[in-house]
Amino acid sequence: MNEELELLLQELALAEKVRYCYQCGTCAGGCPVAGAEPSYNPRRMLEALARGEGEAVLAADELWLCTLCHTCLERCPQGVGLSHVFTRLKEIAAARGHLPESLLAELQTLYSAGRVIPLSGPIKRRRAQLGLPAVDQQSGLADLRQIVEATSLGRVLAAARAKGEEKNG
Amino acid sequence: MARVGVFICHCGSNIAGVVDCAAVASAARRMPGVVHAEENNYACSEVGQAAIRTAIKEHRLNRVVVASCSPRMHEPTFRRTVAMAGLNRYLMEMANIREHVSWVHGDDKPAATGKAIDSVRMAVAKVIRDERLTPGKVGITKRALVIGGGIAGIQAALDIANAGHEVILVEREPTIGGRMAQLDKTFPTLDCSACILTPRMVEVGQHPKIRLATTAQVEKVSGFVGNFEVTIRHRAKRVDHSVCTGCGTCWQKCPEKVPSEFDSGLGKRTCIYIPFPQAVPNKPVIDWANCRYQRYLAASGAEKKPPQCRICEKLCPAGAIRFQDEDSVVTEQVGAIVVSTGFQAFDHSAYPEYGGGRYKDVISCLQLERLLCASGPTGGEVVRPSDGKHPKTVVFVSCVGSRDDRVGRPYCSKVCCMYMAKQTILLKEHDPEVQAYVFYIDIRAGGKDFEEFVRRSQEEYGALWLRGRVAKVYEEDGKLIVRGEDSLVGRPVEVAADLVVLATGIEPSAGADALARTLGVSYNDYGFIVEAHPKLRPLESNTDGIFLAGTVSGPRDIPETVAQGSGAAAKVIGLLNQDELVTDPMVSRVDPLRCSGCLSCREVCPFDAIGSELLRDGRTAAKVNESSCKGCGLCVVTCRSGAMNLRGFTDQQLLAEVVAITR
Numbered sequence: 001m002n003e004e005l006e007l008l009l010q011e012l013a014l015a016e017k018v019r020y021c022y023q024c025g026t027c028a029g030g031c032p033v034a035g036a037e038p039s040y041n042p043r044r045m046l047e048a049l050a051r052g053e054g055e056a057v058l059a060a061d062e063l064w065l066c067t068l069c070h071t072c073l074e075r076c077p078q079g080v081g082l083s084h085v086f087t088r089l090k091e092i093a094a095a096r097g098h099l100p101e102s103l104l105a106e107l108q109t110l111y112s113a114g115r116v117i118p119l120s121g122p123i124k125r126r127r128a129q130l131g132l133p134a135v136d137q138q139s140g141l142a143d144l145r146q147i148v149e150a151t152s153l154g155r156v157l158a159a160a161r162a163k164g165e166e167k168n169g
Numbered sequence: 170m171a172r173v174g175v176f177i178c179h180c181g182s183n184i185a186g187v188v189d190c191a192a193v194a195s196a197a198r199r200m201p202g203v204v205h206a207e208e209n210n211y212a213c214s215e216v217g218q219a220a221i222r223t224a225i226k227e228h229r230l231n232r233v234v235v236a237s238c239s240p241r242m243h244e245p246t247f248r249r250t251v252a253m254a255g256l257n258r259y260l261m262e263m264a265n266i267r268e269h270v271s272w273v274h275g276d277d278k279p280a281a282t283g284k285a286i287d288s289v290r291m292a293v294a295k296v297i298r299d300e301r302l303t304p305g306k307v308g309i310t311k312r313a314l315v316i317g318g319g320i321a322g323i324q325a326a327l328d329i330a331n332a333g334h335e336v337i338l339v340e341r342e343p344t345i346g347g348r349m350a351q352l353d354k355t356f357p358t359l360d361c362s363a364c365i366l367t368p369r370m371v372e373v374g375q376h377p378k379i380r381l382a383t384t385a386q387v388e389k390v391s392g393f394v395g396n397f398e399v400t401i402r403h404r405a406k407r408v409d410h411s412v413c414t415g416c417g418t419c420w421q422k423c424p425e426k427v428p429s430e431f432d433s434g435l436g437k438r439t440c441i442y443i444p445f446p447q448a449v450p451n452k453p454v455i456d457w458a459n460c461r462y463q464r465y466l467a468a469s470g471a472e473k474k475p476p477q478c479r480i481c482e483k484l485c486p487a488g489a490i491r492f493q494d495e496d497s498v499v500t501e502q503v504g505a506i507v508v509s510t511g512f513q514a515f516d517h518s519a520y521p522e523y524g525g526g527r528y529k530d531v532i533s534c535l536q537l538e539r540l541l542c543a544s545g546p547t548g549g550e551v552v553r554p555s556d557g558k559h560p561k562t563v564v565f566v567s568c569v570g571s572r573d574d575r576v577g578r579p580y581c582s583k584v585c586c587m588y589m590a591k592q593t594i595l596l597k598e599h600d601p602e603v604q605a606y607v608f609y610i611d612i613r614a615g616g617k618d619f620e621e622f623v624r625r626s627q628e629e630y631g632a633l634w635l636r637g638r639v640a641k642v643y644e645e646d647g648k649l650i651v652r653g654e655d656s657l658v659g660r661p662v663e664v665a666a667d668l669v670v671l672a673t674g675i676e677p678s679a680g681a682d683a684l685a686r687t688l689g690v691s692y693n694d695y696g697f698i699v700e701a702h703p704k705l706r707p708l709e710s711n712t713d714g715i716f717l718a719g720t721v722s723g724p725r726d727i728p729e730t731v732a733q734g735s736g737a738a739a740k741v742i743g744l745l746n747q748d749e750l751v752t753d754p755m756v757s758r759v760d761p762l763r764c765s766g767c768l769s770c771r772e773v774c775p776f777d778a779i780g781s782e783l784l785r786d787g788r789t790a791a792k793v794n795e796s797s798c799k800g801c802g803l804c805v806v807t808c809r810s811g812a813m814n815l816r817g818f819t820d821q822q823l824l825a826e827v828v829a830i831t832r
Contacts, residue, residue, distance in 0.1 A: 023656060024568075024638035025640075025653060025656035026637075026638040026640045026653075027654075028640075028654035029637055029652050029661055030522070030652060038661070043654060043659075071640075075640055076575070077638065079574045079575060
C-alpha cells in the first residue's frame with residue numbers, strides 16, 4: 001500500500017473511528033444508493049479498509065457512488081464518520097487520476113472554458129433575448145487557471161492527463 | 170531506640186528481574202536505624218513470612234519495612250506477620266518497589282535500583298516515627314435495609330430475614346415484584362414468571378422479620394458500617410392499610426382511568442389501584458396527581474369546579490380512604506444496606522429512524538411481554554395496538570439502546586438476544602401463522618442452555634435471524650417497512666411487517682444516580698453503581714456496609730440477579746452476626762492545645778466525623794468521632810493551626826520521608 005494512503009488510513013482511524021466498525025450493517029441498510037445499486041455497500045468498503053485492502057477500495061468505481069447524504073454517518077452506532085472517510089478516499093483516488101470520466105470532463109471544461117457549462121450559441125442567444133449583457137469568455141480565465149494549477153485540482157488534472165496518455169500511448 | 174529490619178522481596182522475577190535487590194539490601198544496611206536487611210524470594214509466602222518473624226526475634230527488631238508490592242495487596246498480610254512475632258501491627262511500613270519501580274522502569278535498571286533504594290529510605294524514615302496504635306471497637310445495629318423490592322431485593326430480604334435478622338424493605342412503587350412481575354415467561358426454560366415470583370412476594374409480605382415499606386424512598390443516609398441512620402419518606406398512600414381489606418370495591422368503581430405503568434402504557438388502570446392482581450401488599454393506593462377529588466380541591470376558588478367524585482370513599486366498606494393523608498418521614502437505624510434498585514427499559518423515542526414513538530405498531534419488548542401475558546391488557550392476545558388485528562409478520566430489532574455510542578449506551582445489555590428468542594417462540598405458540606424476523610448484530614447467548622434455546626427459535630419455531638442492524642422503519646400502506654442489511658449475504662433487505670418489536674436495552678432505574686450520591690457510593694458514566702472490585706468484590710460498593718444486588722451494578726439476567734441477592738444477603742448476615750466491629754485506628758486526631766476552635770475541619774469532613782467539645786479552660790476545640798472517620802486527611806490539610814494529624818500519616822512522618830529522599 002502506498003505511503004500516502006497508509007497515512008490517511010491512520011489519520012482516519014483516529015479522526016473518524018474507522019476501526020470501531022463492528023460490521024452491523026446499519027450503513028448499508030439505510031443507504032439510499034445501496035438500495036438502488038447492490039454493488040455499492042458502505043459496510044463492505046469499511047471491511048475492506050480493515051482488511052488492508054485500501055487500494056482495492058480506491059480503485060473501485062463504487063467509491064464514487066456515495067452521494068454524501070450522510071445517513072450512514074448519522075446512524076452509525078459506533079460513531080464512524082463513513083461519508084467523511086469516503087470523501088477523503090475520493091481525494092486520493094482523484095489525485096492519482098482515478099475519477100469517473102464525467103467528473104473529469106467537467107473539470108477539463110472548467111479549466112479550458114472557465115466554467116463547468118461553457119457558453120454556447122443557444123445560451124448567448126437567450127441572454128441577448130433577455131437583455132442580459134454579453135459575457136467575456138476570456139475574463140477571469142487566466143486567474144481561474146492559476147487557481148486550479150496552484151491547488152489540488154491541478155494535481156488531479158495532471159494525473160488524469162498522464163493516465164490518459166499512458167492509456168493512449 | 171528504633172531497631173528497623175528491612176525485607177526486600179524479589180517477587181520471583183517481578184522485582185528482581187529489574188531491581189538489583191542485593192544492592193538495595195546493602196544500601197538499607199547503611200541507613201540510620203536499620204539493624205538488619207535481607208532479601209526474600211516471595212515475602213508473602215509462608216516461608217517468607219516465617220523468615221520475617223525469625224529475624225524479628227533474632228535481631229530484636231521493633232520496626233519492620235517490607236519492600237515489595239503495593240500496600241493494597243499485602244499490607245494486611247505483613248501486619249499480621251509482625252503481630253504474630255509480638256510487634257504492634259502498625260509498626261510496619263511497605264515500600265512499593267513493584268508497581269512503583271520494577272513494573273514501570275524496566276527500561277532503566279540502574280535507575281530503577283536507585284529509586285528502589287530511595288523508596289526504602291523513605292519507608293525507613295517513616296517507620297522510625299510510627300506509633301503503636303490500637304484499633305477501637307464499635308457496636309452493630311442488627312437490622313438491615315434493602316432498597317428496591319424487585320427479585321434481587323426480595324431474595325436478599327428473605328435470606329437475611331431467614332437468618333434471623335430484621336429487614337426493612339423499601340420500595341418506591343405501590344407493590345414489590347419489580348420488572349420480573351411484568352414478564353410473561355422466562356428464558357430459557359419458559360417458566361411462568363409470575364408463578365415463580367409471586368410465592369416469594371407473598372413470603373416477603375408475611376415474613377415476621379420483614380417490614381415492608383411500599384411507596385417509600387430513602388432520602389438521607391448518615392453513619393457508617395454497622396451504624397447507619399436512614400431517613401425514609403413514606404409517600405401518602407391515602408388509604409389506611411391497617412383498615413383496608415383489599416376487597417377491590419374501590420378500584421372497580423373508580424371512574425378515572427390513566428395508562429397503566431405496569432402494562433407499559435398499553436392498558437389502563439384506575440386512580441385508586443393495585444398495579445396487578447398479585448400485588449404485595451394487596452391493598453390499593455390513590456394516585457393523587459390524577460385523582461378527581463384532588464382536581465376538585467385544586468380548583469377551589471375557581472368559578473366552575475369539577476365534580477368532587479369521592480366515589481371510593483363512599484363505597485369503601487371498611488372506611489379506609491384517607492384523602493388528607495400526608496407524607497411521613499421517619500428515621501431508622503440499620504447496620505447494613507443492600508441496594509437493589511434494578512433497571513428500566515431504554516426509552517426508544519431516542520431513535521427517530523425507528524419512528525421515535527410515532528408509530529403505534531412499533532412497540533418495545535416489555536410491551537410485547539405484556540401482550541403475551543395472560544394477565545396483560547389484552548388477556549394474552551397479541552394484537553396490534555393500532556387496529557387490534559393479529560400480526561402475522563413480526564420483526565424484532567435488536568440493540569435499541571445497547572451497543573450504541575450515539576445514544577450514550579455503548580454497553581451490551583446482555584439479555585436482549587435471549588428474550589427475543591423467547592418472544593419468537595411464544596409468538597409462534599400463540600399463533601402458528603406468525604413469521605418472526607430478528608435483525609441482530611451478534612447473537613450473544615452465553616449461558617447454560619442459551620445457545621440451544623436460540624437454535625430452537627430458529628429450527629423448531631422457524632424464526633428468521635438476519636445478521637444486520639436495522640437502519641430504518643417507516644410506514645407504507647398500513648405496513649411497517651423495516652430496512653436493514655443482511656450482512657451475511659451483503660445485500661440490503663426490506664421486510665413488510667405488521668408489528669415491529671424493539672429490543673430495548675437495560676439502563677439504571679430513574680434516580681439511581683441520585684440515590685448513589687445519597688448513599689455516598691460511586692457510579693459509572695451510565696449510572697450503574699461501581700463494585701468495590703469487579704472480580705473479587707462484586708457485591709460490595711466502595712462504602713463499607715453498603716452491598717449491591719442485581720442490575721443496579723450492570724445488566725444481568727434473573728438467575729444471576731437472584732444469586733447476587735443471596736450473595737449480598739450472605740455478606741450482610743456475616744456482618745450482622747458479629748457483636749462489634751473493629752475500627753481502623755489510622756484516623757484523625759486533634760491536638761486541643763493547638764486547636765483554635767475555628768471548626769473549618771467540620772465543614773470539609775465528608776463523613777460528618779467531626780464535632781466540637783468545650784475544654785475545661787472554656788475554649789472550644791474540634792473532636793473527632795473515631796468510628797466515623799475514614800482517615801481521608803481533608804481536615805489535616807484544612808487545619809490552619811496544625812492541630813489535626815492523621816495517625817499513621819503524621820506531618821512528622823511525611824516530612825521525614827521528604828527529608829529522606831531530598832537529602
